[in-house]
Amino acid sequence: MLFFSFFKTLVDHEVTVELKNDLSIRGTLKSVDQFLNIKLDDIMVLEEAKYPHLAAVRNVFIRGSVVRYVHLPSGAVDTALLEDATRREASNAAAAKGR
Amino acid sequence: MSFFGFDTSLPRDRGHPATAPGFAQATDHFAGLSKADDDDDDGIDFEDTYDGLGDKLDEKDDAFNDETFGAPEETIGKDFDFHGATARVADAMEEEHEVFNRSARNQSVARVAAAPTQPARVEPPTHVPTLRPDMSLWGSGPATTPQPEPQPEPTPVVQPPVGRRILSLEEVEAQILANNEQRHQSPFQQPPAQTHQLPPQHQHVPPMVTPQLHQYPPQQHDLHQLQSQQFPAHIQSMLQRNQTPPQVQHRQIPEQHPGGVPLQQQQRMQPMGQPLHPSRNQYGMTNHVPAPQLQKMTEAEKARFLEEESKRLKRNHKIAQLARYNGLMTPADKNFITRIQLQHLVSINNAEDNANEDFYYIVHSAIRARTNPQQPLNQFAQTYLFRQGARGRNRQQDNHLQRMEQQVQRAVAAAKARPKASQLVLEGSLGKISFSNVKTPRPMLNIKKSDTPGGEPIRRTQRSTFSSADRKSLLRAIENVYDALLELEVHERERAKLPILMQDQQPQPAHVEWAARRDQLVAKLWKETKIMEPINPTSTATHPFIAILSYSKMKRAVQRIFRHLDPEQRVTVLTMIVVHLDILDVVKHGVYLPDETQLPSAVREEIEMFAASVLPPLLGYVYEAPLSIVVGLLGILLDRVDVVAVSKTKIGLAFLTMFSSRAEIVKQAGGAPESELQQWQVMYDKLFDSLQGHWMECFPPGMFVDDVYVWQFLASIAVGANNAQQQALVSAVKDRVMENVRASKTLPPELGAQKNANVNLFMRAIGLDVELLG
Numbered sequence: 001m002l003f004f005s006f007f008k009t010l011v012d013h014e015v016t017v018e019l020k021n022d023l024s025i026r027g028t029l030k031s032v033d034q035f036l037n038i039k040l041d042d043i044m045v046l047e048e049a050k051y052p053h054l055a056a057v058r059n060v061f062i063r064g065s066v067v068r069y070v071h072l073p074s075g076a077v078d079t080a081l082l083e084d085a086t087r088r089e090a091s092n093a094a095a096a097k098g099r
Numbered sequence: 100m101s102f103f104g105f106d107t108s109l110p111r112d113r114g115h116p117a118t119a120p121g122f123a124q125a126t127d128h129f130a131g132l133s134k135a136d137d138d139d140d141d142g143i144d145f146e147d148t149y150d151g152l153g154d155k156l157d158e159k160d161d162a163f164n165d166e167t168f169g170a171p172e173e174t175i176g177k178d179f180d181f182h183g184a185t186a187r188v189a190d191a192m193e194e195e196h197e198v199f200n201r202s203a204r205n206q207s208v209a210r211v212a213a214a215p216t217q218p219a220r221v222e223p224p225t226h227v228p229t230l231r232p233d234m235s236l237w238g239s240g241p242a243t244t245p246q247p248e249p250q251p252e253p254t255p256v257v258q259p260p261v262g263r264r265i266l267s268l269e270e271v272e273a274q275i276l277a278n279n280e281q282r283h284q285s286p287f288q289q290p291p292a293q294t295h296q297l298p299p300q301h302q303h304v305p306p307m308v309t310p311q312l313h314q315y316p317p318q319q320h321d322l323h324q325l326q327s328q329q330f331p332a333h334i335q336s337m338l339q340r341n342q343t344p345p346q347v348q349h350r351q352i353p354e355q356h357p358g359g360v361p362l363q364q365q366q367r368m369q370p371m372g373q374p375l376h377p378s379r380n381q382y383g384m385t386n387h388v389p390a391p392q393l394q395k396m397t398e399a400e401k402a403r404f405l406e407e408e409s410k411r412l413k414r415n416h417k418i419a420q421l422a423r424y425n426g427l428m429t430p431a432d433k434n435f436i437t438r439i440q441l442q443h444l445v446s447i448n449n450a451e452d453n454a455n456e457d458f459y460y461i462v463h464s465a466i467r468a469r470t471n472p473q474q475p476l477n478q479f480a481q482t483y484l485f486r487q488g489a490r491g492r493n494r495q496q497d498n499h500l501q502r503m504e505q506q507v508q509r510a511v512a513a514a515k516a517r518p519k520a521s522q523l524v525l526e527g528s529l530g531k532i533s534f535s536n537v538k539t540p541r542p543m544l545n546i547k548k549s550d551t552p553g554g555e556p557i558r559r560t561q562r563s564t565f566s567s568a569d570r571k572s573l574l575r576a577i578e579n580v581y582d583a584l585l586e587l588e589v590h591e592r593e594r595a596k597l598p599i600l601m602q603d604q605q606p607q608p609a610h611v612e613w614a615a616r617r618d619q620l621v622a623k624l625w626k627e628t629k630i631m632e633p634i635n636p637t638s639t640a641t642h643p644f645i646a647i648l649s650y651s652k653m654k655r656a657v658q659r660i661f662r663h664l665d666p667e668q669r670v671t672v673l674t675m676i677v678v679h680l681d682i683l684d685v686v687k688h689g690v691y692l693p694d695e696t697q698l699p700s701a702v703r704e705e706i707e708m709f710a711a712s713v714l715p716p717l718l719g720y721v722y723e724a725p726l727s728i729v730v731g732l733l734g735i736l737l738d739r740v741d742v743v744a745v746s747k748t749k750i751g752l753a754f755l756t757m758f759s760s761r762a763e764i765v766k767q768a769g770g771a772p773e774s775e776l777q778q779w780q781v782m783y784d785k786l787f788d789s790l791q792g793h794w795m796e797c798f799p800p801g802m803f804v805d806d807v808y809v810w811q812f813l814a815s816i817a818v819g820a821n822n823a824q825q826q827a828l829v830s831a832v833k834d835r836v837m838e839n840v841r842a843s844k845t846l847p848p849e850l851g852a853q854k855n856a857n858v859n860l861f862m863r864a865i866g867l868d869v870e871l872l873g
Contacts (some may be wrong), residue, residue: 002458002459005457005461008457008464009460010458047695065253078463078466078506081463082459084458085459087578087582087585088585091585092456092828
C-alpha cells in the first residue's frame with residue numbers, strides 16, 4: 001500500500017509515465033488505485049513524431065502492470081517522510097508475518 | 100381444431116404459459132420485442148410449413164398414365180353433392196352431438212350444484228354450441244364454461260369465507276354423483292334456465308367476441324390463473340370455490356367493464372406487481388390490445404390510452420437500451436467486484452489500519468494542510484462516503500443513501516470482524532491457498548526461510564556492547580531507533596484525539612494513560628539510542644552511540660529525537676558527543692591531510708549533514724544552558740580530547756565557538772555567580788593556551804574556501820581575551836587577515852564584500868575594522 005499511498009499524494013501533479021513498450025506519456029495524474037492503474041489528463045507523448053496516432057489523445061487510463069517507470073516531480077516528494085513510511089511498511093509486514 | 104388449420108386456441112389455452120412469472124425463463128427478456136408488431140402470429144404461413152416436396156415430383160412421364168391406370172370413362176362434373184351425402188348421416192351426427200353436449204353440461208352443472216353458494220354459471224347460447232369447442236376435452240387447458248362469468252346483479256358475488264367450508268374429496272364425489280342422477284332424470288331442463296340468466300349486455304355481444312373477453316384474465320398471471328390452466332376443469336372449479344375473496348373480486352373487474360379502462364389498469368398494474376420481468380410483460384401486452392376494444396372507446400379515452408401507451412413504449416425502449424448489456428457479468432463476477440469494493444471501503448474506513456497502511460498519504464496531507472489550511476484534509480474519505488450532507492433533494496433519497504451507508508458500515512464491520520488470515524492450509528492439500536485482498540492484489544512471494552535462523556540474531560541481542568560492531572548490526576540499531584521514534588511520533592499525534600483539558604482540570608484517565616504510554620515510548624527510544632552504554636575509556640572500541648552517529652541516517656534522526664528528550668537527557672547527549680568529539684567521524688575525517696585542499700565529497704556531505712541536523716538542537720540547548728554546564732562541558736573537552744586536532748575541523752571549531760560565545764553572552768548579560776565566572780576564566784585560559792601556536796591551523800587550506808566558521812571562532816575567542824591574548828591572536832592571524840583583504844579586492848564585488856565581512860567578524864571583536872587596514 002506504500003506506493004498507492006505515495007501516488008495518491010501526487011494527484012494533480014505532472015508526472016511522466018514510461019511504459020514497457022517504450023512509450024512515454026507526460027500528463028497530470030488524475031487518479032491511481034491499489035493496482036497502480038493510472039489515469040492521466042492533458043497528456044503529451046514525449047516522442048510525438050514517433051507516435052502520431054496518439055497526438056489527438058487527451059487523457060489515458062494506464063493499466064498498472066504495463067508501467068515501467070514513473071518520473072516523479074522531485075518537489076512533491078517528501079523524502080524523509082517516504083523513508084519513514086517505508087519503515088512503517090516494513091514493520092507492518094514484520095508484524096503481519098509474526099501474527 | 101380449426102377447419103382451415105389456423106390455431107384458434109386462445110393464448111391461455113396454448114398449454115403452459117411460458118411468460119408466467121415464477122417459472123424458469125429463458126434469459127432473453129426481450130424476445131417478445133420482435134413479435135410485437137405482427138398481428139397474425141396466430142396463423143401459420145404456407146411458406147413456412149410447405150416442405151417443397153411437390154416441386155420435386157417428376158411429371159415428365161405422365162403421358163401414359165391413362166394406359167397404366169385406365170382412361171377415365173367420363174369427365175368428372177363439378178356438381179358435387181357433399182351435403183346430400185352428409186345429410187344421410189346428419190341425424191346420427193346431431194344426436195351424437197346432443198348427447199355429448201348434455202354430458203359435458205351435466206358435469207359442469209353438477210359442479211355448480213356442488214357449491215350452492217357459487218353464483219350460477221353463464222352458459223353460452225345453446226344455438227351455437229359448435230362454435231365453442233370444449234377445451235376441457237383435450238385436457239390441455241380449462242374449459243371456458245366453468246369460469247365464473249360476470250354478474251350483472253349488484254349482490255356481492257363473493258360470499259363471506261366463514262360461511263364456506265372446504266369439502267373433502269369424498270363429499271365432492273358424492274355430490275357429483277347425486278347431481279348426475281338428477282340430471283339424467285330431466286336432461287333438458289337446465290340449458291334454458293341458464294340462458295335466461297344471461298345478463299342483457301352479453302346477449303348483444305356476438306358469440307365470437309366472448310373469446311376476446313376471456314383474453315384478459317391470462318394477463319393477470321395470478322396464481323389462480325395458472326392453476327386454472329394447468330388442471331382439468333372440475334378440479335379447477337373446486338379451486339375457484341375455495342378462492343379468497345380479493346382474488347375473485349380482482350378478477351372480475353376487467354370482465355365487468357370490457358372497455359379500455361380496465362385494460363389500462365391491468366397494464367399499469369403489471370410493472371408494479373411484477374418488477375422481476377417488467378419489460379417482457381409490457382411488451383407482451385402491446386400486441387394483445389384488440390382492435391375492437393380501441394374502437395369502442397370514446398375519443399378522450401382513446402387519446403389518453405394512446406398517450407399512456409406511447410409513454411410506456413418510450414420507457415420500455417429506454418429499459419431495453421439499458422438492458423442491452425444485461426447478463427454480461429455473471430453473479431460470480433459481480434461478487435468479485437463487490438468484494439473488491441468492500442475491501443477498499445474497509446481499508447479506507449479502518450482508522451487504525453489507516454495510520455499503518457496509508458502513512459505517507461496521511462502525514463503528507465497533514466503537513467500540506469498545516470502549510471495550506473485551505474486544503475481539505477481527508478478528501479479521499481470525503482469522496483467515498485461522507486458526502487451525504489452536501490446534497491439530498493428529498494427525504495427518500497436521503498433514506499436511500501443512509502440505508503446504503505448503514506449497509507456499507509455493517510459490511511465493513513463484518514469484514515473487520517473476520518479473522519485476518521492471509522492463507523489457508525487445507526488438510527491434505529499440497530499447497531497453501533492465498534487470499535488476495537485490496538492491499539495485496541496478488542499474493543506476495545512466499546519465500547520460505549529456514550526455520551533455524553542461525554545464531555547470528557541471538558548473538559546480536561546478547562551483545563550489549565558493540566565491541567566488534569559490524570556495519571549491519573549498526574544499521575539495524577539505527578532502524579530500531581527509527582522504529583521507536585515513529586511509534587512515539589504516532590503516539591504524539593494521538594494526543595489530538597484526547598479531550599482538551601482546561602487549565603485547572605484534573606487529567607482524565609485517558610490523559611494519564613497517554614502520558615504513561617508516552618513515557619514508556621520515550622524510555623524505549625532512549626534505550627535504543629544506546630547512549631547509556633557505559634563509557635569504557637580503556638576500550639579501543641567506539642561507543643555505540645558514537646558509532647551509530649557516524650551514519651547520516653542517525654544524524655538526521657538526532658533532531659527528531661531531541662524533541663522528545665528532557666533537559667537531563669539532552670545534556671547527556673551533548674556530553675556524550677563532546678567526550679568523543681575527537682573520534683566523531685566528522686571530526687576524525689574532517690582534518691585536512693597535508694596535501695589536501697579539499698575533503699573527500701563523502702566526508703563533506705557528512706559534515707554538512709552534521710552541521711544541519713545535529714548541531715542545531717545542540718546549539719539550541721547550549722544557548723539556554725547555564726554557565727556551569729558550559730564550563731563543565733569545556734572542562735571535559737579539554738580533559739579528554741585533543742583540542743588542537745579538534746580545532747582543525749569545522750565541527751570541532753563549531754563546538755568551541757558554541758561554548759565560548761555562550762559563556763561570553765552570559766558574562767556580558769551579568770547575573771552569573773562570581774565563582775562560575777572565575778571557573779570559566781580558568782577554562783578559557785586553558786583553551787587559549789592549548790591552541791596557542793595553532794591558530795593558523797584552524798583555517799582550511801586554500802584561499803578561496805569557506806572559512807567563515809574560523810573567523811567566527813576567532814571572534815568568539817577574541818571577545819573574551821585579555822590584551823596579551825589579543826596581541827598574540829592578532830599576530831598569529833595577521834597574515835591571514837591581510838591575505839583575505841587582498842583577495843577580496845581581486846574577487847567580484849559581492850564575494851569580496853562577503854570575505855571582508857567574514858574577516859570583520861574577528862576584527863570587530865578586537866575593536867578594529869577591515870576598513871582601517873586600507
